[in-house]
Amino acid sequence: MRWGTAVGVCVVAGIVLPMLWQHSLVDLKVYRLGGSTLLDDASALYDARLAGLPFTYPPFAAIVMVPFALVPWPVAVTVWTVGTFLSLVAVWRMSVRLSSALLLAVIAGSLLLEPVRETLGFGQINLMLCALILYDVLDARHARRGLWIGIAAGIKLTPLVFLGLLVVTRQWRALAHASAGFAVTVLAGFLVSPHAATQYWTSLVSDTTRIGGLAFAGNQSWNAFLIRLTGNLEGGGAIWLALVAVTVAGGLWLSRFLWVRGDHLAGISVCALVGLLCSPVSWSHHWVWVIPLGVSLLRSCHGRRRIVVGIAWFGLFTIAPIWWPPNHDNRELDWSFGDQFLGNAYLIAALFAVVVLAVSRQRVSAPHSVATSCHVA
Known part of the structure; x- marks a missing residue:
């Protein structure tokens, strides 16, 4: 079967x-x-x-x-x-x-x-x-x-x-x-x-104009979200920097919490999520970390809830609603509220994952090869 x-x-x-x-x-x-x-x-x-x-x-x-x-x-x-x-x-x-x-x-x-x-x-x-x-x-x-x-x-x-x-x-x-x-x-x-x-290291490393349009729907990051929301193509500015600071602090705290609890896969996945959210440009193909993150989510759920979460999580990244609203040529700047909801679906899913992992009481036994060899204080 x-x-x-x-x-x-x-x-x-x-x-x-x-x-x-x-x-x-x-x-x-x-x-x-x-x-x-x-x-x-x-x-x-x-x-x-x-x-x-x-x-x-x-x-x-x-x-x-x-x-x-x-x-x-x-x-x-x-x-x-x-x-x-x-x-x-x-x-x-x-x-x-x-x-x-x-x-x-x-x-x-x-x-x-x-x-x-x-x-x-x-x-x-x-x-x-x-x-x-x-x-x-x-x-x-x-x-x-x-x-x-x-x-x-x-x-x-x-x-x-x-x-x-x-x-x-x-x-x-x-x-x-x-x-x-x-x-x-x-x-x-x-x-x-x-x-x-x-x-490269003196000028190009910080030049996001070489990478592509920051407002593009395929850019699933806090910076892109703020650009699409405010219409400011220069970037999220001070609000973005504040959001990055909060995300880094909170994300690394959660990564450590999950690691110490024994869920090393979830700790790594949340850390990857911090990078995706905080980078000025995170194209949708950078989000391959949804696989280990999705596995971590399923581990934190039980019974029928696990089935629902699994279908919702992997289903979302299969149908990819971020491409449903108008896109290309900065048409993202004219998105309606509904368009914003769909077009930033990966970010919303990320917040959902963080909440679920943070409140889960499931303790995962660390693999022997890691647990016996890594010093974690």
Whole structure:
């Protein structure tokens, strides 16, 4: 019966996913642009454009992308897509223990989640980084635990938020490894291209105009919410900074609370949520953390409530109501109250998750490999 269900889910996903896949791996093309520019003229890394799109990542990310720039496009696409899919499998395996049939079903079904299918469609790196960070934080068996967080942050800055988790849970050795790993990525960038690295770390790192329209519906962050609400394209200003401060303080407190309680997965997921909410730009495909966060929510519920919450949570990120109101060309600035409610659905779901996890009394036993190896005061 379980295998029959799993096969049925795979068939449905195989039929529906191509209908929703509307992209041409444009971000992978930009990644390759970074790698090829580094080989041709490293100093021009942040001047190169692909159909108007610039390379917006740290110099170390371009170094990582060099192998994908050297191989033919079909090979790069195949390796990248397979790597993304294997990362999705790893995220599920590290988040929850399931039988083989159920694991196959949830993996196939999660391909329809909007953040996942957007990551696949754009050729984004989000699932790879998510899997890497989960492994680094949850598995204490490797000697340099924390190192991969630093390397992930060197590729894409958002993983820096997990240094906050290491601080509030007093995992000093892992923090040292993460900091050293990040420092090495920064140094590598300066060694390969001093000009590009100086340009990035002195000016481009804070330039959100290179990333895209901040008001766009796909930007699910506090900053975007305030922009759409007020109509001020300059950003949320002082209100946004205050909201960020409250979110960081409250989010890291909850992350520590969940970690100490034994729910390490929830602690990591809430920390990721802090990064998503507080970043000036959090595109919908950055929200792949809804998988471990959703698993954490289900663990905190019981009986029929668990079924309702599971359907509501994963259903929301499948139908993706953020795309229902008018979007593109700053039409988001004219949203009605109903449009605001739908268009900021990911933010509302995040608040729901925080409340549920904060009030839950469910205590989760920490995995042996982490519980016996991490110092948490």
